[in-house]
Amino acid sequence: MTDEGGPDVPTVEQVNGTAVPVRGNEIDTDQIIPARFLKAVSFEGLGQFAFFDQRFDGETPLEHPFNDERFAGASVLVVNANFGCGSSREHAPQALKRWGIDAIVGESFAEIFAGNCLGLGVPTVTLSHEDVTALQEWVEEHPDDEVRVDIVTETVSVGDTAFEANVDDAQREALVEGLWDTTTLMRANQETVRETAESLPYVNLDARER
Amino acid sequence: MSERTLYDKVRERHTVRELPTGQDQLFVGLHLIHEVTSPQAFGMLDERGFEVAHPERTHATVDHIVPTANQSRPFEDEQAETMMAALEANVERAGIEFSSPDSGDQGIVHVIGPEQGLTQPGMTVVCGDSHTSTHGAFGALAFGIGTSQIRDVLATGCVAMSRQQVRQISVTGELGPGVTAKDVILAIIRELGTDGGVGYVYEYAGEAIESLGMEGRMSICNMSIEGGARAGYVNPDETTFEWLRETDAFRDDPERFERLKPYWESVRSDPDASYDDVVEIDGSALEPMVTWGTTPGQGVGITEPVPDPESLPEGRRVVAEQAQQHMRVTPGETMAGYEIDVAFLGSCTNARLVDLRAAAAVLEGRTVHPDVRGLAVPGSQRVKAAAERAGLADVFEEAGFEWRGAGCSMCLGMNEDQLVGDEACASSSNRNFVGRQGSHDGRTVLMSPPMVAAAAVTGHVTDVRELAEVSQ
Numbered sequence: 001m002t003d004e005g006g007p008d009v010p011t012v013e014q015v016n017g018t019a020v021p022v023r024g025n026e027i028d029t030d031q032i033i034p035a036r037f038l039k040a041v042s043f044e045g046l047g048q049f050a051f052f053d054q055r056f057d058g059e060t061p062l063e064h065p066f067n068d069e070r071f072a073g074a075s076v077l078v079v080n081a082n083f084g085c086g087s088s089r090e091h092a093p094q095a096l097k098r099w100g101i102d103a104i105v106g107e108s109f110a111e112i113f114a115g116n117c118l119g120l121g122v123p124t125v126t127l128s129h130e131d132v133t134a135l136q137e138w139v140e141e142h143p144d145d146e147v148r149v150d151i152v153t154e155t156v157s158v159g160d161t162a163f164e165a166n167v168d169d170a171q172r173e174a175l176v177e178g179l180w181d182t183t184t185l186m187r188a189n190q191e192t193v194r195e196t197a198e199s200l201p202y203v204n205l206d207a208r209e210r
Numbered sequence: 211m212s213e214r215t216l217y218d219k220v221r222e223r224h225t226v227r228e229l230p231t232g233q234d235q236l237f238v239g240l241h242l243i244h245e246v247t248s249p250q251a252f253g254m255l256d257e258r259g260f261e262v263a264h265p266e267r268t269h270a271t272v273d274h275i276v277p278t279a280n281q282s283r284p285f286e287d288e289q290a291e292t293m294m295a296a297l298e299a300n301v302e303r304a305g306i307e308f309s310s311p312d313s314g315d316q317g318i319v320h321v322i323g324p325e326q327g328l329t330q331p332g333m334t335v336v337c338g339d340s341h342t343s344t345h346g347a348f349g350a351l352a353f354g355i356g357t358s359q360i361r362d363v364l365a366t367g368c369v370a371m372s373r374q375q376v377r378q379i380s381v382t383g384e385l386g387p388g389v390t391a392k393d394v395i396l397a398i399i400r401e402l403g404t405d406g407g408v409g410y411v412y413e414y415a416g417e418a419i420e421s422l423g424m425e426g427r428m429s430i431c432n433m434s435i436e437g438g439a440r441a442g443y444v445n446p447d448e449t450t451f452e453w454l455r456e457t458d459a460f461r462d463d464p465e466r467f468e469r470l471k472p473y474w475e476s477v478r479s480d481p482d483a484s485y486d487d488v489v490e491i492d493g494s495a496l497e498p499m500v501t502w503g504t505t506p507g508q509g510v511g512i513t514e515p516v517p518d519p520e521s522l523p524e525g526r527r528v529v530a531e532q533a534q535q536h537m538r539v540t541p542g543e544t545m546a547g548y549e550i551d552v553a554f555l556g557s558c559t560n561a562r563l564v565d566l567r568a569a570a571a572v573l574e575g576r577t578v579h580p581d582v583r584g585l586a587v588p589g590s591q592r593v594k595a596a597a598e599r600a601g602l603a604d605v606f607e608e609a610g611f612e613w614r615g616a617g618c619s620m621c622l623g624m625n626e627d628q629l630v631g632d633e634a635c636a637s638s639s640n641r642n643f644v645g646r647q648g649s650h651d652g653r654t655v656l657m658s659p660p661m662v663a664a665a666a667v668t669g670h671v672t673d674v675r676e677l678a679e680v681s682q
Binding site: 090 | 223224225226227229230231232233235237239246247249250253258260267274275287289290292293296330332333338339340342354355356357358359361362365366367368369370372404405408409435436438440469470473505525526528529532622623624641643644645646648650
């Protein structure tokens, strides 16, 4: 859907691709993208800095799935619990997306992070602890095989196995219907915005009072 | 209609309509912006050819990258200068008020909003910063957003938000000596977990909360996000109103104050409000808290032993083991005696006048340990000026602390204030994540301002209550 100046918003029903497992609970957004890489006025070029301090000790590469050739080109990231906690920096999902990640499957996600992913059309899909563990092991063993993340049926499948997944209702609706560009959605309601604002005792739109 | 919480009331008053996704489109009463998360949003706005819909409801400051030593322009750090210049250009073009360093009003976004009376009860407040929950201390519905959402707010004056559940956290009793708001929130996060609040707004209530001043309430609401809750609030009361009366927004306009007060009172949770969950914590049983690990949920009382990872719920064990390795702490021992290299007093959690006063009270007549570097970083230029007028700056300097300019500073090390190598830092900030303070090997121990002061004096983590006894 489009409106004046609004972009075409693609629907996201499925993400299929090879996967990369990044294990560990409580991986915060400072780990995903350290603050020093936020010193820029655009998101360009952030992909190379994803998980940077886990991937490099100074110049020396460390063992990390994002450094592992086997997982190069992966588009599905498989993580554990409370992924993306901490800072609200959208730089975190921006870095992952620019590295090539189009969907994230995990045990649980921090709320602001999941919202930021949705703003980029990147689904955050949850599975049980057992299923995430099984999926991570499967990916380790089958780095070249496809993982299919289906937002409509709420399943994550590999080979002949389908894991029952959960997608937040609003997120599913937004992705499947192509409604995840909230600027476009909300601009359609300009008149009602004015009415709501004027009904608030602390707002005086005419006086432009704070 | 009764039985409603503050969250219900404020959300309903600000709902423009339900979006087809089921989310609510909420009108934003106050949009705070800063230099790190807003420039990309202005860029997106330009791409679509949109103007800022409500510049009069938007307010800017510079905090994350601002130097706290020499703030003269151009900044020495070229990247910082670029970001500052971008912010200046954006606010100038859109007609957004800017608390710039020249104004004397600059400071951390979550310090200046409340200080200037921009933050008011019953408002929706958003900012591209997870610690926006701070403003909930005033009975506002306040939460952090990402940059694409900043674009939404700039373009429409609104934000899309899923409905939350409400958990009331009642802290009963009276806090003991040496126990502060910071200890309360660290105890809450330990109890409920760093993800316990996902999907919830936290309502902080009970005698121990109500008896806190606004600064203490802000410290607590500030760290809601460390417990996974995107927003936290305290119902507004006389303490709130007294603070507001003295701010720029109302000092010279008592009529406006009286006009808005009934609204502020009306948004309080009803006495019979229904909550999705209620948790009670005995405030009188709390002691000063310190963290031993690398998440804010990994805290203990200062006399309690660091837990054995095996004793923790399964999902927390590996994280605990890794944290203990990083921090070099031993289960079974208390954190008292843990040597520190740096003492950092600052951040949006604990850099207000009350915080500095509490730390100065400990430092008075004492000196910083020779192996410790002490940094005192006021939350705003106004806090700094007030602290200087009150003689607190002298106390810090005489004790051996560096007295610096206002900004986020060593909370996240985006300016020159960073840990080096594996330095350990007693910090009044909010996050002890690995690498957070600018060095990947750095070690952060979170605690209250008086506890930071005590550690600065002895050179190791210290029970401030014992330090007080020694001196008496």
